[in-house]
Amino acid sequence: MEDPRLRLFAVIAISICAFLSTVGALMTLAWWAVLTPGPRLLRQSPAPLFALVPVALISALGIATGGDGFSYFIRMTAIVLVASYAYQVRRPGEFLQVCGWMMGNRTGFDLGLSGEIGLSSLELLGRDLSRIRTAMQLKGMSLSWNTFGPIAGGMVIRLLSSSEDQADLLYTRGYSEGGTACPRFSRGTWDFVPFFAAIFFLILSFLEVRDIFILLQ
Amino acid sequence: MELAFEAVHKRRGDFTLRASGIFGPGVHLISGKVGAGKSTLAALAAGIMAPDTGTVKKNGVSSFTLSLQFPEWHITGNTIGEEILSWGLNAEDVLMRVGMKGRDHDDPLAISRGELKRLHLACICMRKWDLLILDEPFSGLDCRQKQELCRWIGEFRSGILLICTHESHFLPPVDFLWEMRDGVLFALGRVPEALAAWKQAPPLLKSLLCQGILPRNITEDDVREAAWKIRG
Numbered sequence: 104m105e106d107p108r109l110r111l112f113a114v115i116a117i118s119i120c121a122f123l124s125t126v127g128a129l130m131t132l133a134w135w136a137v138l139t140p141g142p143r144l145l146r147q148s149p150a151p152l153f154a155l156v157p158v159a160l161i162s163a164l165g166i167a168t169g170g171d172g173f174s175y176f177i178r179m180t181a182i183v184l185v186a187s188y189a190y191q192v193r194r195p196g197e198f199l200q201v202c203g204w205m206m207g208n209r210t211g212f213d214l215g216l217s218g219e220i221g222l223s224s225l226e227l228l229g230r231d232l233s234r235i236r237t238a239m240q241l242k243g244m245s246l247s248w249n250t251f252g253p254i255a256g257g258m259v260i261r262l263l264s265s266s267e268d269q270a271d272l273l274y275t276r277g278y279s280e281g282g283t284a285c286p287r288f289s290r291g292t293w294d295f296v297p298f299f300a301a302i303f304f305l306i307l308s309f310l311e312v313r314d315i316f317i318l319l320q
Numbered sequence: 321m322e323l324a325f326e327a328v329h330k331r332r333g334d335f336t337l338r339a340s341g342i343f344g345p346g347v348h349l350i351s352g353k354v355g356a357g358k359s360t361l362a363a364l365a366a367g368i369m370a371p372d373t374g375t376v377k378k379n380g381v382s383s384f385t386l387s388l389q390f391p392e393w394h395i396t397g398n399t400i401g402e403e404i405l406s407w408g409l410n411a412e413d414v415l416m417r418v419g420m421k422g423r424d425h426d427d428p429l430a431i432s433r434g435e436l437k438r439l440h441l442a443c444i445c446m447r448k449w450d451l452l453i454l455d456e457p458f459s460g461l462d463c464r465q466k467q468e469l470c471r472w473i474g475e476f477r478s479g480i481l482l483i484c485t486h487e488s489h490f491l492p493p494v495d496f497l498w499e500m501r502d503g504v505l506f507a508l509g510r511v512p513e514a515l516a517a518w519k520q521a522p523p524l525l526k527s528l529l530c531q532g533i534l535p536r537n538i539t540e541d542d543v544r545e546a547a548w549k550i551r552g
Contacts, residue, residue: 237368237393241368241394242406250396253397253402257398260398
């Protein structure tokens with residue numbers, strides 16, 4: 104999906120669909136697997152799969168205590184996979200453009216800018232982690248409880264320092280509030296297919312399973 | 321002891337690196353323009369990047385490291401003392417060597433890049449390596465520090481030392497010369513015989529070579545001494 108507006112709305116719709124029911128989550132998984140390049144992107148960069156570790160732990164705890172851990176696992180897995188797809192295909196500046204288009208140059212710009220800063224911080228953390236792994240490899244160090252603390256602390260300090268630099272940069276460029284986003288969007292030929300599919304699945308997820316079969320009859 | 325590149329191909333976006341050659345014991349200078357592929361070659365040599373095709377073999381090399389261009393990329397400690405310890409060195413000895421005594425509690429990211437580079441290079445040079453790869457070791461250093469680094473490199477006696485740089489003024493004494501041209505590695509041979517084939521030689525050295533004068537090596541002193549021969 105090239106148009107970030109359609110992608111954003113489709114991701115929101117399909118995430119709600121996944122959250123509502125297990126059937127909705129299964130439809131979401133099908134949407135992710137068939138209508139997005141998510142599986143291919145995940146093979147190239149499987150890091151988002153780590154987010155499933157706490158999900159699996161909570162699900163196991165839920166099953167062990169007699170709760171609906173299985174449903175939770177399916178629903179959260181679907182949401183994590185959709186979120187990882189949305190993160191992996193995004194381009195810098197896109198969120199700012201969408202917010203500017205949706206809510207104008209004041210609220211939209213501020214919201215978009217905050218979102219962009221947040222997303223770029225995530226990228227910065229990813230790059231930092233990759234560099235630290237290389238540095239540790241070059242020093243012949245391995246990750247242990249002794250090294251984990253200083254490394255995690257260093258990453259947080261670097262992130263805070265980078266936020267300070269960003270704030271200084273915005274200030275020196277005269278930013279106080281709002282701005283001009285000038286959004287421009289391009290749309291792929293098949294962009295509407297996953298968009299309408301997401302909306303359709305969301306509508307279906309509001310219906311009871313038996314209602315779907317009644318509708319089909 | 322050798323580092324062998326066997327028909328190595330590495331593609332990064334539009335750029336393709338091709339390298340074949342054997343680096344034996346001694347000091348090897350790999351020169352080339354910015355973007356010619358020196359850092360990619362260094363990363364492949366250190367094993368932090370894998371080639372698409374071909375192999376990089378380290379025969380008889382038991383200890384090796386790579387000094388990346390940006391010293392902050394090496395930081396794993398939150399203080400200068402922790403950073404030095406992460407290299408397995410005594411903080412006091414290193415700080416004494418780089419003239420930063422008493423600063424072991426400072427934040428390594430709060431000092432200037434020049435100071436950090438000097439500190440990082442001191443940590444690297446104070447350990448013994450079978451294979452040491454220095455990627456742009458002169459960047460961020462002032463003239464005096466560059467001269468000091470050349471002196472350190474001149475003291476390198478055993479093992480394989482690869483220096484990837486586009487520095488054209490302050491150069492250390494080297495044994496072998498290599499050149500990266502548009503992503504392709506060329507072996508020019510042993511110095512000083514190899515100098516005649518050095519396409520991206522520093523301007524003064526090039527003008528000496530044009531006049532048929534072959535300096536003993538590529539250091540500032542060697543080039544100056546050769547230039548005096550013209551005047552003499």
